[in-house]
Amino acid sequence: MAQPDTVTRILDTAEVLFAERGFAETSLRNITSKAKVNLAAVNYHFGSKKSLIQAVFARYLDPFTERFHRALDDLEARHARDGSEIPLEELLETMARTVLEVPAERDSLKVFMRLLGLAYSQAQGHLRGYIQSQYGEAFTRFTELVRRATPELPDAERFWRLHFILGSVIFTLSGLDALRDIAEHDYGERVSVHELVQKMRPVVVAAMQAPLPD
Amino acid sequence: MAQPDTVTRILDTAEVLFAERGFAETSLRNITSKAKVNLAAVNYHFGSKKSLIQAVFARYLDPFTERFHRALDDLEARHARDGSEIPLEELLETMARTVLEVPAERDSLKVFMRLLGLAYSQAQGHLRGYIQSQYGEAFTRFTELVRRATPELPDAERFWRLHFILGSVIFTLSGLDALRDIAEHDYGERVSVHELVQKMRPVVVAAMQAPLPD
DNA sequence: AACAGTTTGAAACATGCGTTTCCTTACGCC
DNA sequence: GGCGTAAGGAAACGCATGTTTCAAACTGTT
Numbered sequence: 032m033a034q035p036d037t038v039t040r041i042l043d044t045a046e047v048l049f050a051e052r053g054f055a056e057t058s059l060r061n062i063t064s065k066a067k068v069n070l071a072a073v074n075y076h077f078g079s080k081k082s083l084i085q086a087v088f089a090r091y092l093d094p095f096t097e098r099f100h101r102a103l104d105d106l107e108a109r110h111a112r113d114g115s116e117i118p119l120e121e122l123l124e125t126m127a128r129t130v131l132e133v134p135a136e137r138d139s140l141k142v143f144m145r146l147l148g149l150a151y152s153q154a155q156g157h158l159r160g161y162i163q164s165q166y167g168e169a170f171t172r173f174t175e176l177v178r179r180a181t182p183e184l185p186d187a188e189r190f191w192r193l194h195f196i197l198g199s200v201i202f203t204l205s206g207l208d209a210l211r212d213i214a215e216h217d218y219g220e221r222v223s224v225h226e227l228v229q230k231m232r233p234v235v236v237a238a239m240q241a242p243l244p245d
Numbered sequence: 246m247a248q249p250d251t252v253t254r255i256l257d258t259a260e261v262l263f264a265e266r267g268f269a270e271t272s273l274r275n276i277t278s279k280a281k282v283n284l285a286a287v288n289y290h291f292g293s294k295k296s297l298i299q300a301v302f303a304r305y306l307d308p309f310t311e312r313f314h315r316a317l318d319d320l321e322a323r324h325a326r327d328g329s330e331i332p333l334e335e336l337l338e339t340m341a342r343t344v345l346e347v348p349a350e351r352d353s354l355k356v357f358m359r360l361l362g363l364a365y366s367q368a369q370g371h372l373r374g375y376i377q378s379q380y381g382e383a384f385t386r387f388t389e390l391v392r393r394a395t396p397e398l399p400d401a402e403r404f405w406r407l408h409f410i411l412g413s414v415i416f417t418l419s420g421l422d423a424l425r426d427i428a429e430h431d432y433g434e435r436v437s438v439h440e441l442v443q444k445m446r447p448v449v450v451a452a453m454q455a456p457l458p459d
Numbered sequence: 460a461a462c463a464g465t466t467t468g469a470a471a472c473a474t475g476c477g478t479t480t481c482c483t484t485a486c487g488c489c
Numbered sequence: 490g491g492c493g494t495a496a497g498g499a500a501a502c503g504c505a506t507g508t509t510t511c512a513a514a515c516t517g518t519t
Contacts, residue, residue, distance in 0.1 A: 037496080053367055055269035058476065069498050074478060076496090151420065152366035153267055187432040191444050194424055195413040202412025203405075206365070210408055218401040230405050233455040241451035244443045251466080272506060283468050288508060290466090 038076050040066040046087045050145035053153055054084055085161050088150065091133060091143050092162070096169045099129045103172060119180040123235060126173065127228055140224055141207055148205030181239060188243065196235050203227070252290050254280045260301045264359035267367055268298055299375050302364065305347060305357050306376070310383045313343045317386060333394040337449060340387065341442055354438055355421060362419025395453060402457065410449050417441070 034040065044066035048057040059080060063070045077083040102125045110117050134143040150158055174193060181189055203210065207224070215221045222230070248254065258280035262271040273294060277284045291297040316339045324331050348357035364372055388407060395403055417424065421438070429435045436444070 053269070055267070059478090060476080069496095070477095071479080071499090072497070080477065148366055151416070152362055187428060187434065187436070188444065190428055190432065191417070191424075191436075191441070192448060194417055194420075195445065195448055198413040198416025199409040200412070202365070202416055203408055206408075210405075214401060214404055218404065220401065222401070222405075227405070229458045230402065231409065233458050234406060234409055234452045237451040237455035238448045241447040244447050273508090274506080283466095284507095285469090285509080286467070294507065 037068055037072055040068055041073060041076065041083070042087060042090060044068075045083055046090075046139070046142050046146065049084070049087060049149065050142040053149060054158075055153075059083075081157055084158060088146065088158070088162065089165070091146065092166050095129060095133045096166050098132060099126070099169050100172070102129055103176065107176075116179055117176055119177065119239060120236060122173070122176055122180055123232075127232075131224070131228070140204075144201070144204035144207060148201050151201060184239075185243075189239075192239055192241075196238055199235070199238075200231065203231070248281075251282050251286050254282055255287060255290065255297070256301060256304060259297055260304075260353070260356050260360065263298070263301060263363065264356040267363060268294075268372075269367075295371055298372060302360065302372070302376065303379070305360065306380050309343060309347045310380050312346060313340070313383050314386070316343055317390065321390075330393055331390060333391065333453060334450065336387070336390055336394055337446075341446075345438070345442070354418075358415070358418035358421060362415050365415060398453075399457075403453075406453055406455075410452055413449070413452075414445065417445070 035043070041062060045057070045062045048061055048065065051057075059073050060070060062068075062083075063072060073080065073083055077086055106117050106121060106125060130143075131140065134140040150162055174190075177193065178186070178189060184192070204224075204227075207227075211222060249257070255276060259271070259276045262275055262279065265271075273287050274284060276282075276297075277287060287294065287297055291300055320331055320335060320339060344357075345354065348354040364376055388404075391407065392400070392403060398406070418438075418441075421441075425436065
């Protein structure tokens with residue numbers, strides 16, 4: 032079994048350690064020693080630690096945005112034919128499916144979700160800027176479709192509700208393992224990610240369709 | 246105007262810097278220089294950086310849990326008299342009110358929320374353990390009351406929905422400033438925290454009352 | 460006024476960090 | 490076969506960190 036090359040070994044190790052402890056708490060020495068790679072290799076191949084962090088994200092987000100755009104293309108084309116609007120459920124479904132598909136191929140959903148959570152909360156400045164510049168367009172496209180699917184909602188209201196939901200999803204899936212352990216201990220049954228997404232579905236729809244506040 | 250004493254100056258400064266940049270990214274030198282206090286003062290008064298972090302949390306969470314327990318005592322006593330169950334809305338309302346009350350006195354809701362978000366995501370190990378051991382009981386009490394208020398929900402389902410909501414709240418309120426800026430820029434009106442809580446109310450209720458998944 | 464205990468201050472300590480340097484090894488090409 | 494470029498390895502650099510030390514300043518008590 033030939034080892035994967037240095038760049039891949041660094042990325043594989045780095046994403047796991049970042050997901051476990053965060054960026055600042057993970058040193059290049061942690062990464063390189065666990066990856067069985069020379070310390071200087073990170074700076075040689077990636078330039079700096081910041082660039083390594085961005086590369087870790089790009090490895091997930093590049094395929095994600097590509098698939099996501101393709102999926103939205105399909106969805107739009109299909110509904111353009113009969114002139115109907117894309118229903119909210121289909122949009123949410125597409126988003127969920129794509130989020131799950133990408134890391135599924137490497138069995139790393141947990142890592143991907145933790146990284147998303149970190150990107151949001153640890154917001155290293157440079158990371159937030161990078162993600163916004165590289166992947167903001169996909170999010171903008173999605174929200175515009177959601178707008179057309181929920182014309183009854185005031186714009187500001189829809190904005191906030193989308194972020195409520197985003198919070199639920201990232202929070203839950205990024206703390207997945209810990210929560211799942213508690214749930215298993217307290218209620219005896221271990222849920223799969225698939226089941227969890229199933230549980231979220233009606234909640235998310237209900238959240239979007241909740242009555243307006245007085 | 247006499248300066249507050251050293252311990253208070255350290256805590257006041259530390260909580261702001263922690264909330265802005267996180268724990269690892271904030272050095273003792275950052276804190277002590279901004280607080281105009283000697284570097285050694287942190288180790289003298291708190292023992293270590295870890296203990297300082299815990300002290301920052303305790304200054305919010307101690308009053309919070311005390312008030313929260315008192316508020317739940319009231320609620321239980323009031324309903325014990327006529328034998329009725331406490332409705333879900335009242336429980337959520339009590340939680341929200343207490344969360345808002347404590348930092349309101351020091352005009353630091355933003356800081357408190359960011360800290361909660363960090364506690365969850367940056368989970369420094371020691372912090373999670375500390376918070377769980379010190380304040381887990383209050384959360385347990387609350388969930389038990391929610392259980393009685395929503396007897397139609399399977400236990401596991403309620404568990405997960407509570408965490409969906411917890412995610413929404415922490416995520417939204419901890420990223421409050423950034424989100425509010427975006428919302429203001431895109432939709433023109435700046436919402437107050439009070440208005441935001443008002444927006445969350447129907448969403449949260451709808452989430453708890455959503456139909457069960459197939 | 461003198462003393463004991465507490466708090467502050469400046470400096471040093473040891474350590475771990477990201478990064479750079481420089482040398483060796485490996486590989487592809489004329 | 491030798492040469493040029495790419496990759497790997499060992500060591501060091503400069504710096505920032507949390508923590509400790511120890512003397513000076515302060516505080517309250519007798």
